[in-house]
Amino acid sequence: MTDQPRIDALDELGRRFDAALAAAPRRRRGRVAVAVAAAAAALATPAVAVVTDGFDFGRDVPRPGTPGGPPLPVTGRPPERTLDVLALAGSDAGRAELRRRLAAVGIGLRVTAAPVGPSRVGIVLGVQFPRRARFQGRQLVLERGVGGTVIVAVGAPPRAGQTARLTIAEALPEVPAAVDRDDAAGTARRLRALGFTVRVRLVVDNPARATDPLATPTGVKAVADPPPGTVVLQVTNADGGATGRPGMRVLVLEVAPRGSAVASAHP
Amino acid sequence: VGVAALRTSVRDPPAFAAVYRAHARTVLVHLTRRTFDPEAALELTAETFAQAFASRRRFRGDSDDDVARWLLGIANHVHARSVRRGRAESRALRRLGVQVPPAEPEDLARIVELAGLAGLRADVAAGLAALPDAHREAVRLRVVEELPYPEVAARLAVTEQAARARVSRGLRGLRAALEPPAATQEPSP
Numbered sequence: 420m421t422d423q424p425r426i427d428a429l430d431e432l433g434r435r436f437d438a439a440l441a442a443a444p445r446r447r448r449g450r451v452a453v454a455v456a457a458a459a460a461a462l463a464t465p466a467v468a469v470v471t472d473g474f475d476f477g478r479d480v481p482r483p484g485t486p487g488g489p490p491l492p493v494t495g496r497p498p499e500r501t502l503d504v505l506a507l508a509g510s511d512a513g514r515a516e517l518r519r520r521l522a523a524v525g526i527g528l529r530v531t532a533a534p535v536g537p538s539r540v541g542i543v544l545g546v547q548f549p550r551r552a553r554f555q556g557r558q559l560v561l562e563r564g565v566g567g568t569v570i571v572a573v574g575a576p577p578r579a580g581q582t583a584r585l586t587i588a589e590a591l592p593e594v595p596a597a598v599d600r601d602d603a604a605g606t607a608r609r610l611r612a613l614g615f616t617v618r619v620r621l622v623v624d625n626p627a628r629a630t631d632p633l634a635t636p637t638g639v640k641a642v643a644d645p646p647p648g649t650v651v652l653q654v655t656n657a658d659g660g661a662t663g664r665p666g667m668r669v670l671v672l673e674v675a676p677r678g679s680a681v682a683s684a685h686p
Numbered sequence: 687v688g689v690a691a692l693r694t695s696v697r698d699p700p701a702f703a704a705v706y707r708a709h710a711r712t713v714l715v716h717l718t719r720r721t722f723d724p725e726a727a728l729e730l731t732a733e734t735f736a737q738a739f740a741s742r743r744r745f746r747g748d749s750d751d752d753v754a755r756w757l758l759g760i761a762n763h764v765h766a767r768s769v770r771r772g773r774a775e776s777r778a779l780r781r782l783g784v785q786v787p788p789a790e791p792e793d794l795a796r797i798v799e800l801a802g803l804a805g806l807r808a809d810v811a812a813g814l815a816a817l818p819d820a821h822r823e824a825v826r827l828r829v830v831e832e833l834p835y836p837e838v839a840a841r842l843a844v845t846e847q848a849a850r851a852r853v854s855r856g857l858r859g860l861r862a863a864l865e866p867p868a869a870t871q872e873p874s875p
Binding site: 424425431432433436439570572 | 710773783786792793796832
């Protein structure tokens with residue numbers, strides 16, 4: 420076997436699979452020390468939603484409030500044993516509290532700074548849980564003795580030599596100015612008039628969600644223009660991501676039928 | 687180890703971990719060369735193994751090579767869906783309760799190196815240079831400039847059908863440079 424460079428993320432992913440597979444055939448019983456209330460879907464991606472001017476510029480972000488999403492029910496757990504990590508991680512005081520509460524069950528906390536533009540400084544960009552953390556319904560549960568570290572990535576101004584990852588609104592301020600939630604067709608027209616190539620995606624509620632809580636909340640399909648009766652959900656880059664750069668030409672405009680669950684989640 | 691572990695995992699799920707250890711790098715390299723994005727490739731690799739685990743009962747191969755081909759087929763499917771949807775799919779991962787860990791910059795650099803992206807870019811550049819001018823320009827307008835076909839056709843002063851044909855032939859000409867070589871079937875870590 421040749422020497423292979425170590426890829427920590429791949430190894431860590433393997434450990435997470437190990438833990439998930441070990442839990443697959445049987446249900447664990449009791450001994451839940453800390454229940455971390457958080458949206459499972461929101462934590463399934465490294466970034467969380469960033470809402471700017473009413474529009475979600477999050478990267479691959481589940482749409483808040485879609486069926487099965489937040490608000491976050493915490494059932495069957497004494498309140499003092501439940502932590503809302505996303506909420507606590509957003510401030511120095513909250514992080515101190517989080518560190519203390521996690522330490523009480525033998526779990527560390529590491530806060531890392533990610534270089535971002537001004538609008539995302541101080542915002543929690545991602546939360547990584549110890550490998551033996553597991554989802555239980557829509558809570559992420561840490562059992563006493565799992566050990567490890569919760570890693571929170573928080574947006575910070577770039578240091579010398581670092582390049583900030585800008586949001587679309589930061590890189591292209593004319594974009595949010597052109598967006599009108601209630602005028603999807605006009606939004607597409609204005610963005611195109613600004614010289615952008617606009618790809619429109621229609622997002623609809625997934626009816627399967629009614630019977631399968633783990634089903635994908637929504638379905639997406641490409642359309643030429645926003646259909647009548649739709650509202651704007653968000654604008655992303657060509658890859659569906661939150662980041663932008665000056666000179667970027669391609670935008671994705673996500674729209675949804677007015678009154679749908681996914682549209683209602685985007686006030 | 688792959689085929690035996692895969693069969694065992696049907697009744698003993700933790701055995702699937704050996705499949706991951708044996709093939710994770712191969713899948714990651716494959717997807718990195720398809721996406722040119724190590725971060726996205728890591729997410730797609732995770733979803734690939736989650737889908738493979740979910741469908742392990744349907745594996746019909748006889749050898750470890752069959753396992754690798756089966757996994758790469760799933761990886762191609764996951765990648766194609768992500769391209770169509772404009773985002774990485776994560777349904778199987780969520781069902782399994784696995785989150786993709788963030789990759790540090792050093793990790794991303796190692797993945798790029800492992801996948802040989804620098805060499806691949808050179809291969810693509812050479813492949814592009816070797817294309818007929820008309821095909822190269824059609825590929826540039828459609829893939830690099832991301833123009834819709836009607837606009838590509840207008841720029842090239844041809845019909846939309848002809849523009850589609852030029853892009854298709856140009857991409858076909860590049861396929862040899864883009865396809866990962868057989869050497870990416872790497873030893874397990």
